[in-house]
Amino acid sequence: MLGIxxxxxxxxxxxxxxxxxxxxxxxxxxxxKGLAKGEKAICNWDEDAITMAVEAFNDCCGKTPGxxxxxxxxxxxxLPFNDRQNSVLVAEALNLDIANLRxxxxxxxxxxxxxxxLSALDMAAAGKNAVLVASEHRRTKCASREEMLYGDGxxxxxxxxxxxxxxxxxxxxxxxxxIDHFRGEGHDFDYxxxxxxxxxxxxxxxxxxxxxxxxxxxGIEAGDIAHFILPTDMGRVPAMVAKKLGINDGxxxxxLLQSVGNTGTAHAMLLLAHxxxxxxxxxxxLVVGFGQGCDVVLFKVTEAISGYSANRGVSGQLARGKAxxxxxxxxxxxxxxxxxLGKRSEANKQAYLSAMYRMRALTNSFMGGRCTQCDTVQMPxxxxxxxxxxxxxxxQVDHPMVGATGHVDTWTADSLTFDFNPPAYFGMVTFTGxxxxxxxMSEVEPETFDTGSEVSVHFRIKQLDHQAGFRxxxxxxxQV
Amino acid sequence: MASGIKDKVVxxxxxxxxxxxxxxxxxxxxxxxxxxxxxxxxxxxxxxxEAAWQATGIDxxxxxxxxxxxxxxxxxxxxxxxRLENYCASGTEAFRAAxxxxxxxACDIALAMGFEKLKDTGYGGLPQRSRGVxxxxxxxxxxxxxxxxxxxxxxxxxxGVSKEDVKRAMAHISVKSHANGIKNPRxxxxxxxSEEQVLNAQMIxxxxxxxxxCGVSDGAACAIVTTPEIARxxxxxxxxxxxxxQLCASNGEEGGFSDWDGSYVKTTRIATKRAYEEAGVxxxxxxxxxxxxxxxxxxxxMVTMEDLFLxxxxxxxxxxxxxxxxxxxxxxxxxxxxxxxxxxxxGASGLRMIYEMYLQLSGRAGERQLANPKLGLTHNLGGFPHxxxxxxxxxxxxxx
Numbered sequence: 001m002l003g004i005x006x007x008x009x010x011x012x013x014x015x016x017x018x019x020x021x022x023x024x025x026x027x028x029x030x031x032x033k034g035l036a037k038g039e040k041a042i043c044n045w046d047e048d049a050i051t052m053a054v055e056a057f058n059d060c061c062g063k064t065p066g067x068x069x070x071x072x073x074x075x076x077x078x079l080p081f082n083d084r085q086n087s088v089l090v091a092e093a094l095n096l097d098i099a100n101l102r103x104x105x106x107x108x109x110x111x112x113x114x115x116x117x118l119s120a121l122d123m124a125a126a127g128k129n130a131v132l133v134a135s136e137h138r139r140t141k142c143a144s145r146e147e148m149l150y151g152d153g154x155x156x157x158x159x160x161x162x163x164x165x166x167x168x169x170x171x172x173x174x175x176x177x178x179i180d181h182f183r184g185e186g187h188d189f190d191y192x193x194x195x196x197x198x199x200x201x202x203x204x205x206x207x208x209x210x211x212x213x214x215x216x217x218x219g220i221e222a223g224d225i226a227h228f229i230l231p232t233d234m235g236r237v238p239a240m241v242a243k244k245l246g247i248n249d250g251x252x253x254x255x256l257l258q259s260v261g262n263t264g265t266a267h268a269m270l271l272l273a274h275x276x277x278x279x280x281x282x283x284x285x286l287v288v289g290f291g292q293g294c295d296v297v298l299f300k301v302t303e304a305i306s307g308y309s310a311n312r313g314v315s316g317q318l319a320r321g322k323a324x325x326x327x328x329x330x331x332x333x334x335x336x337x338x339x340x341l342g343k344r345s346e347a348n349k350q351a352y353l354s355a356m357y358r359m360r361a362l363t364n365s366f367m368g369g370r371c372t373q374c375d376t377v378q379m380p381x382x383x384x385x386x387x388x389x390x391x392x393x394x395x396q397v398d399h400p401m402v403g404a405t406g407h408v409d410t411w412t413a414d415s416l417t418f419d420f421n422p423p424a425y426f427g428m429v430t431f432t433g434x435x436x437x438x439x440x441m442s443e444v445e446p447e448t449f450d451t452g453s454e455v456s457v458h459f460r461i462k463q464l465d466h467q468a469g470f471r472x473x474x475x476x477x478x479q480v
Numbered sequence: 481m482a483s484g485i486k487d488k489v490v491x492x493x494x495x496x497x498x499x500x501x502x503x504x505x506x507x508x509x510x511x512x513x514x515x516x517x518x519x520x521x522x523x524x525x526x527x528x529x530e531a532a533w534q535a536t537g538i539d540x541x542x543x544x545x546x547x548x549x550x551x552x553x554x555x556x557x558x559x560x561x562x563r564l565e566n567y568c569a570s571g572t573e574a575f576r577a578a579x580x581x582x583x584x585x586a587c588d589i590a591l592a593m594g595f596e597k598l599k600d601t602g603y604g605g606l607p608q609r610s611r612g613v614x615x616x617x618x619x620x621x622x623x624x625x626x627x628x629x630x631x632x633x634x635x636x637x638x639x640g641v642s643k644e645d646v647k648r649a650m651a652h653i654s655v656k657s658h659a660n661g662i663k664n665p666r667x668x669x670x671x672x673x674s675e676e677q678v679l680n681a682q683m684i685x686x687x688x689x690x691x692x693x694c695g696v697s698d699g700a701a702c703a704i705v706t707t708p709e710i711a712r713x714x715x716x717x718x719x720x721x722x723x724x725x726q727l728c729a730s731n732g733e734e735g736g737f738s739d740w741d742g743s744y745v746k747t748t749r750i751a752t753k754r755a756y757e758e759a760g761v762x763x764x765x766x767x768x769x770x771x772x773x774x775x776x777x778x779x780x781x782m783v784t785m786e787d788l789f790l791x792x793x794x795x796x797x798x799x800x801x802x803x804x805x806x807x808x809x810x811x812x813x814x815x816x817x818x819x820x821x822x823x824x825x826x827g828a829s830g831l832r833m834i835y836e837m838y839l840q841l842s843g844r845a846g847e848r849q850l851a852n853p854k855l856g857l858t859h860n861l862g863g864f865p866h867x868x869x870x871x872x873x874x875x876x877x878x879x880x
Contacts, residue, residue, distance in 0.1 A: 013492055257868075272789035343603040348610060355613045363617050378736050386737040410634040410865075413686040414626030423686070426620035427630060428735070428742060428866060438735060438866060440620045443489070451637035462621070474618050 004166040006158040007273040008060025008310055010052050010135075011151075011260060012318040013443055014324045015039040018148055018258075024327045025143040031227030035148035038258025039456055043137050045333040045420035046442055046476070049076045050086055052154035053135040054459045055091045058154035059311045060133065063097035065365075065400035069158070070128035071102040075113040075265050077183070078137045079105060080471055089473070090133065093459040095336065095400050102130075110139045110231070112265040114289025114297060120159045121168050121297075129160035136264035137325055139334050141189050149233040151261020151363040155269035155314075166276060166285060166299035167307050172214035175293040178202050195234060201343040203230075203237045203277075203290065208244050211286065212397040220299055222246035226283035226301075227251045227275040231267035232290065247286075259318055274314035281305055285305035300430040333420065335466060344418040349465035351472065361398065366457055366475045368435050369396035377401075399435070401457065406480060408432035408453045411441070420464070429455055429477050456478045484758040488583045489879055490719040491710045492704045493522025496835045497595075499699035500668040500821045507543045507597045507750075508553035510700035515593065517555050522704045523714055526554070529586035532561045533577040535570035535594035537826025537862075538607055542597040550593050567862020568774060569727065570594060571701065571830025572871035576725045578705050579725035588710055594832075595700035596825030605696060606824075625685040625693055627864045628777040632679075632687050634742020634865075635783060639794040647687050649797040650778035651678035654691050654820055656806050657775065661817025662846040668697040668823045688786065692778040697776035697823025701831035703838070707824040708878055719878035720841045723759035724856065726751040726872045745861060746868040748787035752859075754871040761855065764789050768874075769810055769853035770840060775818045783867055784859060785813070788872075807848070815840065826862075830871060833858035837875045854880060 022036035043052070053074050061067060072094075074087035087103040102123075106116035113134035120130035135154035140146040153247055159168075180202055181192035192198075207230065211272055215222060228251045231237040235257055242252045253271045255262065268289050275285060279301040289295040312320070324330070331337045361367040362380045369381025374390035377399050385392045412426030425441035455477035463476040497510045505513075519526060534550035536542055543549040547561035548738030562780030566573045578590035601607045606624050610616055611619040632646055655675050661667040675692055681689040711719050728751035734740040761767045771788065775781035782800055785791040790811055799805065805813035814820065816836040819829060837856035839845040855876040862869045 081682070179596070234487065344605075344608055347608045352613045357616060359614050359617050376737060382736075384734070386732055388733055388737070408633075410517075410630035410639065412626050412633065412688075413620075413683075414623050415626055416623035416684050417621050419621060423683075424621050424626070426622055426626065427633065436617075436736060438620055438864070439618075441503030451633045 502869025
């Protein structure tokens with residue numbers, strides 16, 4: 001049997017209240033009011049498709065270093081690098097066994113994630129395990145329909161042949177150059193066409209024809225589908241398509257438009273993960289990816305689902321949100337404003353690539369050192385042991401710290417140094433299993449944060465260089 | 481232990497420019513201002529200086545690298561000139577180098593000059609700078625006040641002192657230094673401030689507010705050193721001698737291993753113990769007449785009182801609030817106004833402190849003269865509380 005072996009999700013903690021977008025723009029487009037219900041997940045300034053991919057993988061597979069899937073695929077249309085394989089950075093941040101790993105970025109369409117899922121399933125059919133992470137950080141124009149409807153988030157699906165929780169039955173794909181929207185080279189934002197046309201000529205025709213071919217091939221009635229996943233930002237479309245196909249109303253997956261927003265190519269996997277949380281053994285799950293054609297993938301939930309428990313999962317991610325009512329902050333974090341950042345923001349941001357390569361065990365993987373003579377864990381790894389009682393030369397071996405938790409010894413909220421989300425919190429963190437380092441912090445809740453607070457470490461953006469189109473990453477402490 | 485530096489070298493002359501926003505001055509102008517006072521005080525010709533050390537902390541924002549700024553700036557007579565940089569201890573490092581050169585017999589008379597032009601950046605606070613290409617990849621995003629604010633969190637965590645009490649002691653420190661600075665015509669900030677002003681000032685890096693920070697300014701300070709014998713041969717008496725010069729640099733243990741909790745600065749304690757031993761000081765609270773410490777931020781001064789063993793561990797809040805370190809207290813601290821009122825042109829600060837000690841010990845400190853001081857201690861702390869360079873110098877009347 002081959003199929004899905006696990007799922008996970010990540011949603012940024014910040015949830016922008018859609019009403020604030022509508023209110024700010026009401027003078028210009030009062031029509032936005034109609035979309036102003038609920039909230040959407042938005043990235044902090046130090047989050048992007050890469051950092052969310054790392055989190056979603058962890059939610060799916062845990063933080064244990066040295067995991068060895070045969071392949072890691074990252075699907076996204078908002079990857080920070082056009083030429084630097086993003087999935088490799090994700091793999092290093094995850095401390096995967098990179099010496100034996102196939103990686104691939106899958107992009108350029110809203111159905112990139114279903115296409116990547118199919119490739120992963122092909123690998124599984126060849127006896128290999130693969131993990132697909134779909135992640136999207138969506139930038140939109142001010143006062144646009146997309147601004148009301150898009151959200152940021154990521155989901156991970158692992159596939160293989162053991163402990164399958166949803167068996168892969170079959171799939172059907174077709175390629176059609178139907179352009180509901182596009183984003184051309186050198187352009188930041190989506191350019192779309194009239195919704196009614198997209199609905200009638202796109203969703204209502206291309207999806208049913210693909211699904212019907214699949215159902216026929218699989219010998220399954222539409223009414224047998226227990227979970228129908230059609231990601232879209234057009235709220236009524238899934239039910240309309242389901243009705244046309246003869247799929248039961250109750251099977252139609254909620255698109256989470258009022259709690260997350262449409263997370264682009266991540267959305268199919270996010271909704272799949274969400275439905276798997278609620279699925280029963282025997283349920284048929286139909287996943288649709290729509291964009292320049294259509295992928296349809298059919299799964300059957302197995303008995304193993306009963307024994308499976310996700311970490312946070314989509315429900316946990318939905319529950320951990322924090323309402324954000326500052327529209328200006330959202331625009332600032334997405335570089336949508338011509339903003340005075342101050343002279344301190346003009347620091348040299350040069351990426352010294354050779355130094356970055358040397359330092360990447362620490363920066364990409366949060367690798368420490370452990371002295372084989374006295375067992376002292378230290379960060380960074382060093383030629384000489386830091387323990388004054390030991391001081392041994394060249395005795396340290398790699399000691400992964402990604403899963404470590406620790407407590408805050410010292411800290412401050414720094415308003416002088418430049419930060420996209422001031423004040424900048426940083427301080428000394430001592431880890432429970434040994435090791436300590438002075439590090440940046442993120443997502444600080446001033447009401448509960450203080451000396452002694454427990455923290456875990458998370459891969460985040462350290463510095464953005466909009467001029468060079470580069471960004472550096474490092475690990476930040478976040479209160480547990 | 482080696483015999484140490486005590487009484488082997490004396491200060492022949494010292495000088496200090498006015499510190500401040502010296503928009504109209506090049507670094508060379510500031511150096512000349514300090515040097516003219518110094519050379520007149522020393523009573524020698526420039527040609528008698530045999531070697532010189534120049535301290536600048538952040539060269540790219542002032543004068544560029546190498547020894548040219550000092551050598552060219554003072555038109556020194558083709559002598560060995562060396563540029564030194566060692567964080568905020570740079571000025572004291574230059575003094576140390578000149579003193580050691582004289583003590584070794586390598587030269588008879590040497591000059592230590594520290595200066596910095598900080599006000600050419602276009603913004604307040606210290607200039608932005610790299611901490612090293614690789615370090616920048618993982619060091620936190622921080623400012624100088626952010627670094628030293630760590631001490632407040634660590635101190636509170638260790639002693640269970642309330643945020644309010646720590647902040648009140650911090651405020652007392654700044655109010656005290658401003659009261660002292662008013663009396664010093666060389667100081668940058670010369671006005672009284674109230675505790676209320678300090679407590680209500682804009683927050684810079686919690687709990688450090690605007691008035692908990694020292695100023696940022698341009699300035700230069702210098703000293704000429706020689707042997708006691710040569711000084712006497714030049715007609716000097718009441719000599720001010722170097723009693724101890726100690727330096728301690730972190731090796732990463734505080735930040736990477738030990739149970740260092742952020743409530744103190746380990747290197748200060750080590751350098752201080754060595755300095756007391758070198759100077760023969762056994763009861764610092766009785767023997768040290770006055771201190772000039774590295775009050776880059778008020779919390780640094782507070783913690784330093786414990787690190788110099790002038791307060792018990794956990795006792796600095798009370799001692800500060802009791803006025804032990806006020807101008808009329810038992811061991812006045814920053815009688816010249818400190819970094820708080822002078823600002824901190826990095827390379828100059830250590831020598832500015834030595835200059836004040838020299839004036840006080842020579843009885844020439846004017847309106848702020850303390851009664852009969854015997855030993856003065858200066859302290860510089862550069863870097864982070866967990867990873868730094870500390871210098872401690874003790875100067876006093878020769879032969880006692």
